[in-house]
Amino acid sequence: MMPDSPKDLRGLDHIDLELLELLEVDGRMPNNALAERVGVAPSTCLTRIRRLREIGAIRGFHADVDPAWIGRPIQAMIAVRIRSDARDAIGKFAASLAGIPAVRDVYFVSGSYDFLLHVATADVADLRSIITERLSGTHLVAGTETHLIFEHRRGS
Amino acid sequence: MMPDSPKDLRGLDHIDLELLELLEVDGRMPNNALAERVGVAPSTCLTRIRRLREIGAIRGFHADVDPAWIGRPIQAMIAVRIRSDARDAIGKFAASLAGIPAVRDVYFVSGSYDFLLHVATADVADLRSIITERLSGTHLVAGTETHLIFEHRRGS
DNA sequence: GGGTCGTTCCGCATCTTCTTCGGCTTGGCG
DNA sequence: CGCCAAGCCGAAGAAGATGCGGAACGACCC
Secondary structure, rough: OOOOOOOOOOOOOOOHHHHHHHHOOOOOOOOHHHHHHHOOOOHHHHHHHHHHHHHEEEEEEEEOOOOOHHOOOOEEEEEEEEHHHHHHHHHHHHHOOOOOOEEEEEEEEEEOEEEEEEEEEOOHHHHHHHHHHHHHHOOEEEEEEEEEEEEEEEEO | OOOOOOOOOOOOHHHHHHHHHHHHOOOOOOOHHHHHHHHOOOHHHHHHHHHHHHHOEEEEEEEEHHHHHHOOOOEEEEEEEEEEHHHHHHHHHHHHHHOOOEEEEEEEEOOOOEEEEEEEOOOHHHHHHHHHHHOOOOOOEEEEEEEEEEEEEOOO
């Protein structure tokens, strides 16, 4: 009677899932505490976490820094549409955008736009320069649509 | 000749900024390494990091878990428009949405929609049930627009 | 100009935590 | 029934984290 354990989880058991869940909430929980929490020895826990990183289930550990505290109080979501005759260059273009300090996330999406950029800038002038110089000023971009972000909350 | 140090950074010096930058890239860098990297003693470094957490510059530490590995391979960005006669309920409604396991981010935005939901679901059926039951099925929601996410990259 | 107060940083000592390694148990298979 | 592979455990050495007393620095007020 365990109809929900093996889904499409490629080789992850319920202990792995618990570890992922705990680390997603608190990425700095000590290995000891994690081990006790999921019911295995610390050494085992360590082995599992290392494996989770190697297979890519855990992509990294990051501090969640409030952009407002590092001089970037203006946040926006910019929808970008690529010219239809340049669709094959989307990947490289978006990769270059990911290198801009203001860019925090790049979402490749379906719909009338090709991707969404989540950016955080020092002021609206910086935001404008990104849109006009790095996006609209490029031959690849057919159009953009900018939405100011008033607030951003993480889920769960 | 330091025209760029004191901006609107509320009491943060360049060492704090370096710490934030380093921890944003690697949230598990040991305190020792951090201290050496920014040029202060480990104890001082620890004090500063604790302060950064207390004032809210660091909102938390999280593992970046690939949703595909935890049985949620389908990601989408859902734009939600609230009925104009229920705008004052947006906050509570969005807060309740943040409790749904599938919801990873809530962005309150300007524009024709009121907020964006970044969700990760097990399959399109789950995605549909969220849209129809939790969003469109609600009296508060005037409309939604769903964009599948093909890929999601973090910036810098 | 000098003294004092407050703040920040440092270095040390201690305690916790991490990490590795060899051995053990378990389960599958011949 | 015995062998093999995989996973787990526990202990010990190494590394890191943390709290505290003291010193340096700067500001401010006599």
